[in-house]
Amino acid sequence: MxxxxxxxxxxxxxxxxxxxxxxxxxxxxxxxxxxxxxxxxxxxxxxxxxxxxxxxxxxxxxxxxxxxxIQLTKQNILRRDHKTCQYCGENDGPMTVDHIIPRSHGGEETWGNLVCACSACNNKKGNRTPQTAGMILIKQPKKPNxxxxxxxxxxxxxxxxxxxxxxx
Ligand SMILES: [Zn+2]
Known part of the structure; x- marks a missing residue:
């Protein structure tokens, strides 16, 4: 509350x-x-x-x-991305927040580095960048207006x- x-x-x-x-x-x-x-x-x-x-x-x-x-929270990332996986377009089922550049590669907690991803894509991508994982973002994320x-x-x-x- x-x-x-x-x-x-x-x-x-x-x-x-x-x-x-x-x-x-x-x-x-x-x-x-x-x-x-x-x-x-x-x-x-x-x-x-x-x-x-x-x-x-x-x-x-x-x-x-x-x-x-707008506070950078998991809920707000999912809202911005309309609970749609930004890799495959799936919009059903539980969604996770993916670090595009993984934290272990220096990726930060920013609007530009966090996207909504389905568990399948998140698992497939693992601890890799989209380039090395061969995955393409539907659109480049940014701070919402x-x-x-x-x-x-x-x-x-x-x-x-x-x-x-x-x-x-
Ligand atoms: Zn997906």
């Missing part, structure tokens, strides 16, 4: 980024932001109860250099976000 995403709006109501509910609650508690929409859920500490927000708004305007931040990312994952965003993200 505290890990669920909260939409963060600038002081002028334009979307800036998403953050964890934990961070959002802290920002509200520190007086840096206010709750625009609540999820209706609460989290309790020993002495206090906090609303879990769906959307918060900064009380001070920040410059547009603020970048959208936040609007595209959210648009393709409507089910995963709080319904109240749509007004602010202009997703219909």
């Amino acid at each position: 505290l890990g669920s995403a909260v939409l963060l709006l600038n002081q002028n109501y334009t979307p800036l980024t998403t953050c964890s509910a934990r961070r959002a609650i802290i920002m509200v508690w520190l007086g840096k932001a206010e709750i625009v929409e609540s999820t209706g859920l609460v989290v309790r500490s020993v002495t206090m109860t906090f609303d879990i927000p769906a959307i918060i708004r900064l009380l001070m305007y920040v410059g547009i250099s603020y970048k959208w931040n 936040i609007r595209t990312f959210l648009f393709h994952n409507k089910g995963h965003i709080h319904s109240t976000w749509r007004t602010y993200l202009k997703i219909y």
